Amino acid sequence: MHVRHVVLIMSVWKERLSNARKLMAKNGIDVLVLYEAENLQYLSGVTDPTLHTCGTIVLPIDGKPTIIVLWQDIEVARKESQIQDIVGARCTESAKQRKVAEVLREFSAPGVTVGVDYLDFTEFETLKTSFQSTSPNAKFIDASDMLSMLRLIKSNEETKFLRKAAEISDCGMEAAVRALRVGATELEVAAEAEYEMKKKGSWELKHPTLVASGKRTLWIHPYASEKRIEKNDLVVIDLGAVYGGYCSDICRTCVVGSSNRIQEDLFNAVLEAQSTAFNVLKEGTTIRTISEVVREVFKKRGYAKYFPSLIGHFIGLQIEEEPMIMPKNADIEFKPNTVVSLFQSSVFEPKAGGVRLEDMALVTKTKSEVLTHYPREFIKI
Ligand SMILES: [Mn+2]
Structure with missing residues (x-):
């Protein structure tokens, strides 16, 4: 190449x-x-x-x-x-x-x-x-x-690019988390992530780097700002790299200081819902099934009203490729060699903030393989 x-x-x-x-x-x-x-x-x-x-x-x-x-x-x-x-x-x-x-x-x-x-x-x-x-x-x-229906199914070559993009975004996340501290601006955190991804070979940014701290975690598209991170702030970092033209997407929620019980609870609900979704995701699973298993977890944990209707998207040359993982596409079945990103949205609890967790996975005949490998946990600094 x-x-x-x-x-x-x-x-x-x-x-x-x-x-x-x-x-x-x-x-x-x-x-x-x-x-x-x-x-x-x-x-x-x-x-x-x-x-x-x-x-x-x-x-x-x-x-x-x-x-x-x-x-x-x-x-x-x-x-x-x-x-x-x-x-x-x-x-x-x-x-x-x-x-x-x-x-x-x-x-x-x-x-x-x-x-x-x-x-x-x-x-x-x-x-x-x-x-x-x-x-x-x-x-x-x-x-x-x-x-978009053609671009949905990835060739081996395309999957290689997506894997590499995912690997680079893992490094970007690691650099962002390393930069987290009280007093740092969200832009400084974003800059470290972007610098690291470029050094690792990311071509450009198709995914604007989102860094949201404190109340800004309640925003839907919180582009990194001049806001400084304060003690006990929840911080959501959502980013992606581009390799060979192909995109990656990863998001983690962190706390700089100590978290409260609602934040912990909310994160565990999101983590369980995401893991459950990846466990049932394979060839033939419908968007309806994915939505239902996710909804079930939120219901069981008492967060049904915070359940987002748009939970994910396909990914490839673009960050968000059609069809979106949402109720209007319920009957669509996942096909092998498609790559999906879950979850797209935060789960917002007005008092605790927004919690978000996103990883991309390759769908195969028998299972889904998560391509982003940064530890899937509530990150405490
Ligand atoms: Mn994202």
Whole structure:
């Protein structure tokens, strides 16, 4: 492997293209236009940040795919991309969308249906207007989440990256915990974790480092702040690394000083619920079953009303990949070679604070294997 580069094996790439085309057929899409970084990496192998930000893939159901990149990036694309039909575009967004429309024109046909993933509204309007000037009947449909079902199942190569990302985040957690002391700011703790993860090879941050102390543990997304840690503060640390483009996610709850009985009790409930969930997680387990076993533990321990409805998510090229582990997806079954992160949310007890514990696990035919290895305990400093 080169530095910050992933070789997308030809056979894996072909299989992904063919699976994407099956999904296109199922959804009545003739041409797919992809802008999202993770979709670009998945269907072409590119990892360069500029290609991720400014690249676009045009994938017809029949015929060769094209990748449109900034003209300055053509050489990088030639090196990184399995898609070797490369078109250069100028930098302004409208120029770029007109170029994409030009590539699309090759697939003009009466009633052609174009699927588009995440795109800014203004840019979408430019793309649509320019394409419809030559294909007035073209239909555009939202294909934002279409590839998430494909990205869900990980190849061996992808699992290796996820394991490595998990290992790096263990080191990040260790560094964060080492930095905990009365008087340290949350940002100082986050900085130590991020520094350590970069030293261990983490490419970037896709998971903003959350460090929440005291009352801030009651927040949902407590990005590390200038707040100083006080004596007996509960501290929640939630972070992740990125390796080969793949994310990890780990969270621990700590106390700097001494904990109270409710905090202990709450942590034990969360730990038991998480362990129970991992114990039943394997091929065929439904999201309903996971939710029920978790709810049961909270009920038994008298914390039913604090039970969060969103308890986890899949993880891969993105931190949170669809489908979310929540009641509306109850019937979905876990498949082998998917990677799941549990728990997503804190359990909040207004007086005691928010307690959070999160680890990622690989689902197999017979069990789940937890990939993050930092000790799963209430950490006392
Ligand atoms: Mn997390």
